[in-house]
Amino acid sequence: xxxxxxxxxxxxxxKYFGLVFAIAFCTFLLENQTSIFANxxxxxxxxxxxxxxxxxxxxxxxxxYWDQTKALKDTDLTRVRGVSGVGWAVRLxxxxxxxxxxxxxxxxxxxxxxxxxxxxxxxRKMILGxxxxxxxxxxxxxxxxxxxxxxxxxxxxxxxxLEMNDHMVRIVGISDASxxxxxxxxxxTRYSEAVNFVGRERTQLSFLIARPVPxxxxxxxxxxxxxxTGLRARTTKEFMWDCxxxxxxxxxxxxxxxxxxxxxxxxxxxxxGQTFYLFTVDNLKQFGALKAxxxxxxxxxxxxxxxxxxxxxxxxxLGTGMAASFFELTLQKLATRHIVLMxxxxxxxxxxxxxxxxxxxxxxxxxxxxxxxxxxxxx
Amino acid sequence: MESNGHAxxxxxxxxxxxxxETRIDALRGVDxxxxxxxxxxxxxxxxxxxTTLLCVIAGLLDRNEGDLTVLGQRxxxxxxxxxxxxRRRNLGFVFQQYNLLPALTAAxxxxxxxxAAEVPRKEALDRSKALLSRLGxxxxxxxxxxxxxxxxxxxVALARALVHEPRIIVCDEPTAALDHATGETVMxxxxxxxxQPDRAVIVVTHDSxxxxxxxxxxxxxxxxxxxxxxxxxxxxxxxTEVAAPFHKEAAL
Numbered sequence: 255x256x257x258x259x260x261x262x263x264x265x266x267x268x269k270y271f272g273l274v275f276a277i278a279f280c281t282f283l284l285e286n287q288t289s290i291f292a293n294x295x296x297x298x299x300x301x302x303x304x305x306x307x308x309x310x311x312x313x314x315x316x317x318x319y320w321d322q323t324k325a326l327k328d329t330d331l332t333r334v335r336g337v338s339g340v341g342w343a344v345r346l347x348x349x350x351x352x353x354x355x356x357x358x359x360x361x362x363x364x365x366x367x368x369x370x371x372x373x374x375x376x377x378r379k380m381i382l383g384x385x386x387x388x389x390x391x392x393x394x395x396x397x398x399x400x401x402x403x404x405x406x407x408x409x410x411x412x413x414x415x416l417e418m419n420d421h422m423v424r425i426v427g428i429s430d431a432s433x434x435x436x437x438x439x440x441x442x443t444r445y446s447e448a449v450n451f452v453g454r455e456r457t458q459l460s461f462l463i464a465r466p467v468p469x470x471x472x473x474x475x476x477x478x479x480x481x482x483t484g485l486r487a488r489t490t491k492e493f494m495w496d497c498x499x500x501x502x503x504x505x506x507x508x509x510x511x512x513x514x515x516x517x518x519x520x521x522x523x524x525x526x527g528q529t530f531y532l533f534t535v536d537n538l539k540q541f542g543a544l545k546a547x548x549x550x551x552x553x554x555x556x557x558x559x560x561x562x563x564x565x566x567x568x569x570x571x572l573g574t575g576m577a578a579s580f581f582e583l584t585l586q587k588l589a590t591r592h593i594v595l596m597x598x599x600x601x602x603x604x605x606x607x608x609x610x611x612x613x614x615x616x617x618x619x620x621x622x623x624x625x626x627x628x629x630x631x632x633x
Numbered sequence: 634m635e636s637n638g639h640a641x642x643x644x645x646x647x648x649x650x651x652x653x654e655t656r657i658d659a660l661r662g663v664d665x666x667x668x669x670x671x672x673x674x675x676x677x678x679x680x681x682x683x684t685t686l687l688c689v690i691a692g693l694l695d696r697n698e699g700d701l702t703v704l705g706q707r708x709x710x711x712x713x714x715x716x717x718x719x720r721r722r723n724l725g726f727v728f729q730q731y732n733l734l735p736a737l738t739a740a741x742x743x744x745x746x747x748x749a750a751e752v753p754r755k756e757a758l759d760r761s762k763a764l765l766s767r768l769g770x771x772x773x774x775x776x777x778x779x780x781x782x783x784x785x786x787x788x789v790a791l792a793r794a795l796v797h798e799p800r801i802i803v804c805d806e807p808t809a810a811l812d813h814a815t816g817e818t819v820m821x822x823x824x825x826x827x828x829q830p831d832r833a834v835i836v837v838t839h840d841s842x843x844x845x846x847x848x849x850x851x852x853x854x855x856x857x858x859x860x861x862x863x864x865x866x867x868x869x870x871x872x873t874e875v876a877a878p879f880h881k882e883a884a885l
Contacts, residue, residue: 255748255749257748257754258734258737258741258745258748261734261736261737261741262734262736264736265734265735265736265737266735266736539732540732540734540735542732543726543728543732543734544745544749546691546693546720546726547720547721547726547745547746547749547793548717548718548720548721548722548724548746548749548750549717549721549749550714550717550718551717553749626693626694627693628688628693628694630728630732631684631687631688631693631728631729631805
């Protein structure tokens with residue numbers, strides 16, 4: 255009877271394709287919007303996640319997220335290094351100087367100053383040049399998007415110069431740094447150069463990054479640092495989530511995306527669910543005939559579930575394919591680089607579609623089970 | 634099991650819908666029997682309870698009062714699932730509106746009762762095609778119902794009712810949606826293919842033009858059997874005239 259169920263499902267092409275595409279578009283919208291939302295929030299912590307050398311971040315106790323920094327004292331570095339379990343700890347500077355090209359184009363940028371001796375935290379994904387050239391004087395590594403922004407339409411080329419706070423700096427590398435939330439150019443240089451480019455304040459130390467000795471977990475180390483120094487210490491993951499939470503709490507992003515996702519969820523699922531339910535209702539006479547002929551309720555239930563899951567699986571696969579194609583295309587664009595279809599979003603959307611299929615199936619099954627087979631005799 | 638050659642036996646069967654002021658008595662104590670090897674007609678005006686009685690006999694509706702025996706089995710003695718299986722094995726249905734599944738070909742429609750009984754698909758299709766050939770539909774076996782005429786659809790429906798070789802076939806107004814000539818053809822096919830010594834065929838109809846096919850005619854009115862006729866000349870005048878070609882031998 256599975257064959258009969260599938261033929262009933264596909265027999266009316268208009269309804270069948272309507273059902274498949276309703277689920278496909280619902281899937282596409284949900285996966286698309288949730289992935290973009292998650293990726294945009296992830297961007298708020300891009301520069302944290304790009305630092306793969308360290309596992310622990312130390313900052314002012316009042317710091318809530320990446321863009322909010324209050325300089326630490328230089329002696330804090332020594333205090334942190336003195337905490338047991340610290341394998342190493344180095345300085346990290348973050349500033350927002352304006353970079354200007356010879357042609358006059360300029361842009362505010364993220365300037366990250368790396369420890370002079372170790373260059374810990376340097377970008378590992380290089381497109382052109384080498385991060386080791388940061389040891390040269392007045393050198394910076396700029397991300398590709400920043401380069402394109404400052405030198406639009408020009409080929410990627412090293413040793414071009416930028417003016418930064420009355421300093422001429424030379425591009426020694428082009429990185430593939432993760433895009434920041436504000437889409438500003440991301441530049442890396444040595445700590446001593448960075449404080450020079452930005453201009454002196456009494457204290458300049460934005461963050462300390464550290465790694466525990468073997469046998470000590472990052473969580474244990476953050477606890478020890480906080481206890482010993484009074485500074486705020488977070489693991490990379492915790493700091494990332496701090497940033498995400500900050501933006502969720504203090505911006506309109508979640509509301510805007512929330513509305514879109516909710517509309518996609520409600521409209522998509524209601525349309526898909528209702529279409530399937532109406533499909534069953536339209537076929538009640540056929541189900542009645544099958545009941546009269548002697549097809550058991552269990553078999554009819556199986557037939558409806560098969561129809562619902564077939565159309566759900568096909569619609570979900572199509573929608574996921576559409577979403578994957580969309581992200582594959584947008585991945586090539588600078589503005590939307592690194593925004594990918596997240597497997598978690600696929601999973602959540604799959605759960606939503608599964609839920610819709612189950613609800614629509616149950617409603618349909620109920621309708622068929624309470625159907626009197628005698629109704630089939632009513633002309 | 635099936636005593637006195639009766640496939641179906643009803644005594645004092647009552648069926649009502651609703652309660653209180655909305656109660657409708659569809660069957661008011663029906664006595665009816667259908668014999669093996671016969672074509673038994675249930676006739677009467679619209680709303681007299683013919684289809685309700687057919688549904689009660691077929692196990693599609695529960696009666697409220699009275700005794701009912703189908704193939705020697707009292708439906709009350711069966712659980713719901715046993716009743717479904719009993720129906721699947723022993724009954725074939727022909728509906729007024731054919732009720733063919735539009736997504737299936739004629740042969741696939743005929744195979745449905747076999748597929749419901751877990752007969753392998755190929756075997757079911759082979760059997761259904763063979764039966765369609767017997768009914769003169771071999772060239773239309775692969776056609777979908779929408780491409781078939783009313784008479785052809787009813788022939789497919791008839792094949793679907795016969796394919797699993799049930800002991801009882803119930804037909805509800807099988808000629809109502811057909812013109813006279815096509816209705817005659819369908820009734821001829823029904824009489825020649827369905828009626829067998831170990832099978833009973835019950836036909837509900839108010840189409841007096843096909844009465845001559847009947848072996849017995851039970852006339853219903855207002856929820857009761859008011860007359861049972863088994864021989865030529867027994868009909869009331871207006872029925873007798875229409876039933877003049879009635880040529881079967883009287884059983885009584």
